[in-house]
Amino acid sequence: xxxxxxxxxxxxxxxxxxxxxxxxxxxxxxxxxxxxxxxxxxxxxxxxxxxxxxxxxxxxxxxxxxxxxxxxxxxxxxxxxxxxxxxxxxxxxxxxxxxxxxxxxxxxxxxxxxxxxxxxxxxxxxxxxxxxxxxxxxxxxxxxxxxxxxxxxxxxxxxxxxxxxxxxxxxxxxxxxxxxxxxxxxxxxxxxxxxxxxxxxxxxxxxxxxxxxxxxxxxxxxxxxxxxxxxxxxxxxxxxxxxxxxxxxxxxxxxxxxxxxxxxxxxxxxxxxxxxxxxxxxxxxxxxxxxxxxxxxxxxxxxxxxxxxxxxxxxxxxxxxxxxxxxxxxxxxxxxxxxxxxxxxxxxxxxxxxxxxxxxxxxxxxxxxxxxxxxxxxxxxxxxxxxxxxxxxxxxxxxxxxxxxxxxxxxxxxxxxxxxxxxxxxx
Numbered sequence: 001x002x003x004x005x006x007x008x009x010x011x012x013x014x015x016x017x018x019x020x021x022x023x024x025x026x027x028x029x030x031x032x033x034x035x036x037x038x039x040x041x042x043x044x045x046x047x048x049x050x051x052x053x054x055x056x057x058x059x060x061x062x063x064x065x066x067x068x069x070x071x072x073x074x075x076x077x078x079x080x081x082x083x084x085x086x087x088x089x090x091x092x093x094x095x096x097x098x099x100x101x102x103x104x105x106x107x108x109x110x111x112x113x114x115x116x117x118x119x120x121x122x123x124x125x126x127x128x129x130x131x132x133x134x135x136x137x138x139x140x141x142x143x144x145x146x147x148x149x150x151x152x153x154x155x156x157x158x159x160x161x162x163x164x165x166x167x168x169x170x171x172x173x174x175x176x177x178x179x180x181x182x183x184x185x186x187x188x189x190x191x192x193x194x195x196x197x198x199x200x201x202x203x204x205x206x207x208x209x210x211x212x213x214x215x216x217x218x219x220x221x222x223x224x225x226x227x228x229x230x231x232x233x234x235x236x237x238x239x240x241x242x243x244x245x246x247x248x249x250x251x252x253x254x255x256x257x258x259x260x261x262x263x264x265x266x267x268x269x270x271x272x273x274x275x276x277x278x279x280x281x282x283x284x285x286x287x288x289x290x291x292x293x294x295x296x297x298x299x300x301x302x303x304x305x306x307x308x309x310x311x312x313x314x315x316x317x318x319x320x321x322x323x324x325x326x327x328x329x330x331x332x333x334x335x336x337x338x339x340x341x342x343x344x345x346x347x348x349x350x351x352x353x354x355x356x357x358x359x360x361x362x363x364x365x366x367x368x369x370x371x372x373x374x375x376x377x378x379x380x381x382x383x384x385x386x387x388x389x390x391x392x393x394x395x396x397x398x399x400x401x402x403x404x405x406x407x408x409x410x411x412x413x414x415x416x417x418x419x420x421x422x423x424x425x426x427x
Contacts, residue, residue, distance in 0.1 A: 151169060
């Protein structure tokens with residue numbers, strides 16, 4: 001086996017390539033905020049807002065229309081691939097045990113840590129964009145509401161009502177049921193949902209191409225409504241959400257040391273080049289060759305590294321549940337929505353479940369597909385996500401570095417869990 005540029009058959013490799021204008025989107029937000037602050041209280045801003053408000057609202061609606069089919073397509077194929085991987089043998093089941101346990105813990109950390117960080121740093125709350133208060137306030141679910149909403153009485157009615165939580169549960173059950181079918185119908189269903197996800201990726205790519213315009217309009221409205229408090233809110237958001245990811249970045253070193261039996265200094269030295277690639281590319285898939293080299297330096301068996309790492313890149317994003325749930329808790333704070341225990345439980349559950357439908361794609365795309373279902377389950381309006389997506393390229397660095405580091409740590413742990421006799425046979 002070689003360590004040169006492997007190309008695993010992942011969903012990210014099969015889905016259409018999407019180029020997101022991340023820097024232009026960030027500049028669009030900066031321009032909108034800057035102009036809104038500069039023209040605050042002037043007739044010029046009053047003339048601009050009637051145009052900016054519908055443009056921002058229309059862009060948000062375009063994002064929202066892709067969420068339901070995109071999440072269903074990605075979640076179905078993700079669960080099918082996870083079940084298929086579990087049938088690949090003992091090493092696969094051990095790897096999936098690490099993955100599922102870590103992702104569940106990650107979702108819980110996001111639901112507990114972000115409220116604590118918000119209470120500690122006390123960022124501005126209740127800010128809004130002009131026109132955001134139109135319509136009825138969102139319904140925040142309680143514990144009983146959360147339990148009752150898990151299963152739909154009619155999945156079509158639930159989808160029409162934008163009730164994402166029961167649709168997600170139904171899709172997960174449907175995907176699990178499809179794995180019990182014969183090969184031919186199972187493959188046809190998998191291709192259908194993969195095609196659905198691919199088509200929606202193309203549509204969301206078109207919508208995100210217009211992100212600089214949409215985010216400019218939202219930023220202008222936000223500055224007009226909230227003033228300089230908006231800048232502090234965004235800066236605090238970047239720090240707090242990145243902190244949720246940093247927990248799992250640090251945990252990766254502990255896993256490598258305790259379960260992988262690797263000295264912390266040796267692990268840090270070996271993983272550093274892969275982390276540099278992760279920072280520069282913001283892609284776990286692009287970092288895979290460097291991760292394999294790191295495993296070789298750590299004396300992880302090639303058979304373990306070349307099996308576990310591609311599987312981890314396909315299914316495992318350790319920081320995602322914590323950061324995605326954290327994003328939505330922060331969005332609720334920004335919008336002035338009080339979250340009940342039921343709302344946090346719903347967000348944590350959806351944050352864990354939808355992780356299996358996420359892919360190693362540009363952070364802006366993953367951000368929309370991953371956070372919108374959580375926000376919907378928690379009863380949070382969409383508009384804060386439309387603003388926060390503009391600065392996602394900064395927390396996304398922490399996402400990728402944390403995921404890459406955890407992938408190598410878990411690989412070393414799976415390799416160390418093999419019995420000595422197995423190691424002697426391989427060598």
